[in-house]
Amino acid sequence: MSFARAIVNLDAIRHNAARLLEMAGGAELMAVVKANGYGHGAQPVARAAIEAGATWVGVAQLSEAFDVVAELGAARNGARVLAWLYHPAADFAAAAAAGIELGVSSQAALNAIGDAVRQAILAGRGAGLIARVHLKLDTGLGRAGAPGTLWTALVATALRLEAEGVIRLEGIWSHFAYADDPGNPTIAGQITAFEAGLERAEELGARFSVRHLANSAALATGLPVTYELVRPGLALYGMSPIPQVASAKDLGLIGAMTLESYLSLTKPVPAGQGLSYGHMYVTERDTVTGLVPVGYADGIFRSASNRGRVRVGGRNLTVAGRVCMDQFALDLGLGAVDRVGDRVLIFGPGLDGEPTVQDWADAAGTIAYEITTRIPPHIERYYVGRGTSSGRFK
Numbered sequence: 347m348s349f350a351r352a353i354v355n356l357d358a359i360r361h362n363a364a365r366l367l368e369m370a371g372g373a374e375l376m377a378v379v380k381a382n383g384y385g386h387g388a389q390p391v392a393r394a395a396i397e398a399g400a401t402w403v404g405v406a407q408l409s410e411a412f413d414v415v416a417e418l419g420a421a422r423n424g425a426r427v428l429a430w431l432y433h434p435a436a437d438f439a440a441a442a443a444a445g446i447e448l449g450v451s452s453q454a455a456l457n458a459i460g461d462a463v464r465q466a467i468l469a470g471r472g473a474g475l476i477a478r479v480h481l482k483l484d485t486g487l488g489r490a491g492a493p494g495t496l497w498t499a500l501v502a503t504a505l506r507l508e509a510e511g512v513i514r515l516e517g518i519w520s521h522f523a524y525a526d527d528p529g530n531p532t533i534a535g536q537i538t539a540f541e542a543g544l545e546r547a548e549e550l551g552a553r554f555s556v557r558h559l560a561n562s563a564a565l566a567t568g569l570p571v572t573y574e575l576v577r578p579g580l581a582l583y584g585m586s587p588i589p590q591v592a593s594a595k596d597l598g599l600i601g602a603m604t605l606e607s608y609l610s611l612t613k614p615v616p617a618g619q620g621l622s623y624g625h626m627y628v629t630e631r632d633t634v635t636g637l638v639p640v641g642y643a644d645g646i647f648r649s650a651s652n653r654g655r656v657r658v659g660g661r662n663l664t665v666a667g668r669v670c671m672d673q674f675a676l677d678l679g680l681g682a683v684d685r686v687g688d689r690v691l692i693f694g695p696g697l698d699g700e701p702t703v704q705d706w707a708d709a710a711g712t713i714a715y716e717i718t719t720r721i722p723p724h725i726e727r728y729y730v731g732r733g734t735s736s737g738r739f740k
């Protein structure tokens with residue numbers, strides 16, 4: 347019996363994928379499974395999303411793409427895979443051979459990809475090899491993507507390498523800075539910049555089979571940017587990208603992860619006793635405390651000390667005092683009937699009144715993304731839903 351586990355409901359993933367396809371209004375769905383599927387497990391999530399109609403899988407690191415392709419095997423079912431972060435000396439020929447498509451933001455990256463494929467062909471290792479690329483334009487996020495000033499040169503290089511036969515242009519894409527802030531003026535500005543970049547590339551002779559810009563927030567707010575492909579991550583896991591405007595439930599999404607532990611100790615404590623480091627919490631009356639054997643080393647945010655809530659025996663209780671490395675305390679109250687071994691629900695989809703990932707994000711002063719991605723690998727992922735047996739993903 348492990349001290350905590352993250353239960354991942356693959357039926358919720360399927361439900362959310364189907365819901366996102368509805369929001370996408372005819373566009374294809376890329377399941378974004380970077381960061382080990384936002385902590386849920388990249389391969390099981392990708393597989394469930396593909397079963398529900400996703401035709402693309404997106405990851406950040408090229409290494410993640412190699413893993414997901416190998417692990418999915420036949421379950422990939424023709425789904426295309428895109429990666430957008432890689433070392434300049436990465437094995438681009440192997441990526442091309444594995445059918446992994448690459449997001450490209452710079453001429454240097456494009457040339458490195460072209461060189462790798464050319465060398466593989468010249469060395470007799472790559473007959474018919476071609477790297478499929480998606481040119482990324484920085485429309486205002488100020489992170490990846492070619493700035494407008496370098497866009498024409500990037501497209502020109504791509505067209506030259508395409509004419510040589512070492513790359514094929516597949517996509518044009520960009521990413522929003524403020525899609526989670528409906529009405530923010532940068533949104534319209536980014537869409538205009540995207541359209542202008544597309545027009546410029548087409549004038550130069552580029553042709554793209556897919557244009558993609560929409561993340562979860564763009565879909566949740568109904569931005570008219572679904573094009574041929576959408577790229578949501580957070581919403582696939584049943585979390586709202588716009589929690590200040592609409593909850594996951596409002597958006598028709600179901601939280602896929604439940605995090606649970608148990609009571610490892612209960613004991614009587616007198617009034618006036620400080621609990622845990624720094625005595626941030628002092629008991630007001632004689633009471634019974636409970637210990638939960640998970641802490642910040644297990645992904646429980648220390649910043650949620652005295653704020654995060656958990657469900658025990660049908661009651662939601664606030665963490666009493668500081669979250670430590672591997673435990674935190676609860677004030678169960680005098681006469682509590684809770685027993686050592688009882689289940690402590692840290693968060694879940696919220697359907698039975700338990701706290702949600704968003705509640706923990708609010709308590710910890712962060713975003714839902716950080717809560718699930720910070721649950722470390724040593725916390726067992728236990729899969730439920732169609733296609734699972736005994737919690738192990740098959």
Ligand SMILES: Cc1ncc(COP(=O)(O)O)c(C=O)c1O
Binds near residue numbers: 378561587
């Ligand atoms: C380039 C890119 N596309 C799509 C996504 C998915 O975004 P979200 O999880 O907000 O839907 C991300 C995640 O941050 C991303 O970096």
